[in-house]
Amino acid sequence: MKCITINNRKVTFTDEKNVLTIIRKVGIDLPTFCYHSELSTYGACRMCVVEDDRGRIFAACSETPRDGMVIYTNTPRIQHHRKMIIELLLASHCRDCTTCKASGDCKLQQYAVEMGVDTVRFQNTRKELPVDDSSQCIVYDPNKCILCGNCVRTCDEIQGMGIINFAFRGADTRISTAFGKKISETKCVGCGQCRVFCPTGAITIKQDINPVWKAINDPEVRVVAQIAPAVRVAIGDKFGIPKGQNSLGKLVAALHHVGFDEVYDTNFGADLTVMEESRELLERLESGKNLPLFTSCCPAWVKFLETRHPEFKDNVSTCRSPQQMFGALLKEDARLNEVDKRKTVVVSIMPCTAKKAEITREEHFTDGCQDVDYVLTTTETIRMIKAAGINLAYVPEESLDMPFGLASGAGAIFGVTGGVTEAVLRRLVNSTRVEDLESISFTGIRGFDGIKEATVKIGDKDVKIAVVSGLKNADELLNRIKAGQVHYDFVEVMACRRGCIAGGGQPVPIGNHTKQARYDGIYNVDKQSPIKLSNENPIITNVYNGILKGKEHKLLHNR
Amino acid sequence: MLDQSFYSKTDEIINTYGVDASSLIPVIQDIQAEYRYLPPELLLYVAKRLGISEAKAYSVATFYENFSFEPKGKYVIKVCDGTACHVRKSVPILERLYSDLGLSREKQTTDDMLFTIETVSCLGACGLAPVLTVNDKVYKAMTPDKATELIKELKEGE
Numbered sequence: 001m002k003c004i005t006i007n008n009r010k011v012t013f014t015d016e017k018n019v020l021t022i023i024r025k026v027g028i029d030l031p032t033f034c035y036h037s038e039l040s041t042y043g044a045c046r047m048c049v050v051e052d053d054r055g056r057i058f059a060a061c062s063e064t065p066r067d068g069m070v071i072y073t074n075t076p077r078i079q080h081h082r083k084m085i086i087e088l089l090l091a092s093h094c095r096d097c098t099t100c101k102a103s104g105d106c107k108l109q110q111y112a113v114e115m116g117v118d119t120v121r122f123q124n125t126r127k128e129l130p131v132d133d134s135s136q137c138i139v140y141d142p143n144k145c146i147l148c149g150n151c152v153r154t155c156d157e158i159q160g161m162g163i164i165n166f167a168f169r170g171a172d173t174r175i176s177t178a179f180g181k182k183i184s185e186t187k188c189v190g191c192g193q194c195r196v197f198c199p200t201g202a203i204t205i206k207q208d209i210n211p212v213w214k215a216i217n218d219p220e221v222r223v224v225a226q227i228a229p230a231v232r233v234a235i236g237d238k239f240g241i242p243k244g245q246n247s248l249g250k251l252v253a254a255l256h257h258v259g260f261d262e263v264y265d266t267n268f269g270a271d272l273t274v275m276e277e278s279r280e281l282l283e284r285l286e287s288g289k290n291l292p293l294f295t296s297c298c299p300a301w302v303k304f305l306e307t308r309h310p311e312f313k314d315n316v317s318t319c320r321s322p323q324q325m326f327g328a329l330l331k332e333d334a335r336l337n338e339v340d341k342r343k344t345v346v347v348s349i350m351p352c353t354a355k356k357a358e359i360t361r362e363e364h365f366t367d368g369c370q371d372v373d374y375v376l377t378t379t380e381t382i383r384m385i386k387a388a389g390i391n392l393a394y395v396p397e398e399s400l401d402m403p404f405g406l407a408s409g410a411g412a413i414f415g416v417t418g419g420v421t422e423a424v425l426r427r428l429v430n431s432t433r434v435e436d437l438e439s440i441s442f443t444g445i446r447g448f449d450g451i452k453e454a455t456v457k458i459g460d461k462d463v464k465i466a467v468v469s470g471l472k473n474a475d476e477l478l479n480r481i482k483a484g485q486v487h488y489d490f491v492e493v494m495a496c497r498r499g500c501i502a503g504g505g506q507p508v509p510i511g512n513h514t515k516q517a518r519y520d521g522i523y524n525v526d527k528q529s530p531i532k533l534s535n536e537n538p539i540i541t542n543v544y545n546g547i548l549k550g551k552e553h554k555l556l557h558n559r
Numbered sequence: 560m561l562d563q564s565f566y567s568k569t570d571e572i573i574n575t576y577g578v579d580a581s582s583l584i585p586v587i588q589d590i591q592a593e594y595r596y597l598p599p600e601l602l603l604y605v606a607k608r609l610g611i612s613e614a615k616a617y618s619v620a621t622f623y624e625n626f627s628f629e630p631k632g633k634y635v636i637k638v639c640d641g642t643a644c645h646v647r648k649s650v651p652i653l654e655r656l657y658s659d660l661g662l663s664r665e666k667q668t669t670d671d672m673l674f675t676i677e678t679v680s681c682l683g684a685c686g687l688a689p690v691l692t693v694n695d696k697v698y699k700a701m702t703p704d705k706a707t708e709l710i711k712e713l714k715e716g717e
């Protein structure tokens with residue numbers, strides 16, 4: 001058995017790829033900016049330096065563990081070095097912490113406090129650079145960048161996009177798009193993963209809080225919220241609620257307090273999507289045309305496909321995403337309302353930054369009217385709730401409003417990779433027997449693998465399915481399909497690895513423990529839901545027989 | 560928009576090195592040698608051909624001082640400002656060249672595309688300090704007056 005000594009304690013290890021992993025396993029949370037277990041090791045920030053018994057100082061993230069190593073993690077020399085790094089970083093960093101959007105989530109701020117950096121002795125000689133707020137999804141402020149390169153590696157290694165990279169050299173180094181183009185002029189899909197991995201306030205979410213407050217405070221406006229599946233298991237993170245716990249009831253109450261007139265569940269929109277998408281799949285299986293059918297719930301994925309693989313355009317489902325279906329339905333309902341003549345504003349509470357761009361796409365206007373007016377990410381919603389002085393942890397739960405406040409467990413699992421597929425399969429198998437539900441969940445579509453495959457018998461046909469998360473995986477799969485190496489009938493893609501639970505608008509940090517807790521949380525929502533199938537949701541039946549009658553295509557589809 | 564000939568030339572260069580990410584630097588070096596600068600359109604074209612992201616190619620091209628996205632003049636004058644040249648008064652030479660040609664640190668190439676003035680950190684010819692080069696021809700032990708004379712000669716040679 002291999003063994004290293006950390007701070008005079010013997011620790012065994014097996015195949016850990018670096019010393020840092022072993023150190024963290026014994027509960028020592030060495031600071032890091034540039035290390036992330038899902039990204040390649042970069043070794044730039046030097047925060048995780050440790051000292052060995054010969055006085056050699058090295059970065060734990062990029063050192064392979066060897067049997068018999070003796071390591072100290074907290075010697076005066078190391079403390080001095082770490083503190084100096086923070087001081088140097090702060091010297092050329094914007095220090096307006098109180099007005100920074102990342103305040104409270106910023107690692108630089110956190111480490112400066114923890115290491116007791118109370119003065120900065122060096123002069124800031126860095127030239128102030130312009131902020132890029134051209135994207136509808138994210139804002140890039142180069143003045144808050146510490147050049148850890150996490151965004152570069154995320155965009156390249158996980159998403160396969162390569163929109164940003166380092167440019168120039170030495171003191172002039174900065175993160176830039178090719179030729180310094182604005183982000184909106186690049187092929188950026190707005191997934192926001194760079195923001196999730198950014199340790200400071202250099203990449204933040206584009207804020208839409210102010211116009212929402214304005215709508216809420218206008219008595220002539222009826223403000224309606226819809227809450228996406230992955231929000232309820234993440235929003236509690238910033239209120240001391242255990243990770244992954246379903247906070248829907250509390251969130252509904254908080255939003256009522258904030259001033260939303262009605263609060264609904266996007267899971268209901270997801271139920272609509274299941275109905276439409278499963279019908280579409282059957283039609284395509286019947287005709288054999290435009291297979292595989294690609295899901296269309298994820299706007300970052302849709303934009304990716306349109307810009308990088310336009311030849312697959314006709315394979316994308318014509319279904320609108322749950323957010324857009326529900327938005328169109330809510331607006332139609334408002335148009336038909338003879339009594340309430342207030343203007344209706346639909347606000348989506350989403351785990352996603354790309355949703356902010358989805359709402360302004362030209363096909364998401366019904367008769368010239370925008371179906372969803374604003375998207376607030378989970379993170380922005382937390383800010384609004386806190387600004388209203390509400391503590392989510394202590395608010396008594398409230399139930400969703402009627403007439404649309406009921407959703408199935410199939411709608412709930414849209415928030416995690418494999419969920420859309422599972423929900424559609426439940427509808428197609430159309431059985432509530434526990435064995436049948438379980439046999440669907442055990443086909444291999446659950447779990448965190450980037451590319452999952454399954455074959456399911458529907459009627460007398462074997463339907464081949466792929467479930468993908470992460471755009472680099474999606475790119476790989478599309479290339480394989482194009483080359484004729486693989487064939488599928490149905491392909492679900494979510495742009496973010498592991499699905500919306502780790503979306504670009506979710507509260508950070510999102511480590512492995514957090515992801516697992518949110519994943520379990522989503523399936524718990526499903527487990528506790530009395531309705532498992534979208535088609536068994538009585539309100540779904542109602543709307544198809546009522547408000548949607550004859551308008552299914554107009555309100556729920558794009559083409 | 561660049562003429563089609565630029566792209567066929569680039570294809571030719573790429574073919575000599577092979578379609579591989581590792582060919583990036585030699586390819587753009589050859590492009591720069593051909594046109595005396597690296598046209599941005601060609602950098603993006605090379606990135607696409609070699610399967611590199613545009614941002615990555617831009618990253619490499621901006622890392623090396625040698626690559627220029629601006630067209631350079633017919634005569635590229637590199638004034639050495641390494642330690643040895645600096646102490647032997649290279650700065651007055653640079654300033655004279657700037658004032659003679661109406662250039663500055665920000666504007667390095669004359670409008671008639673004849674001259675480009677650059678500074679380099681060391682040419683490795685410290686024994687000849689202060690030194691400058693014109694298109695790789697070395698001029699040793701320069702003074703501001705010699706520099707003025709040199710410019711005059713080059714202009715007359717045109």
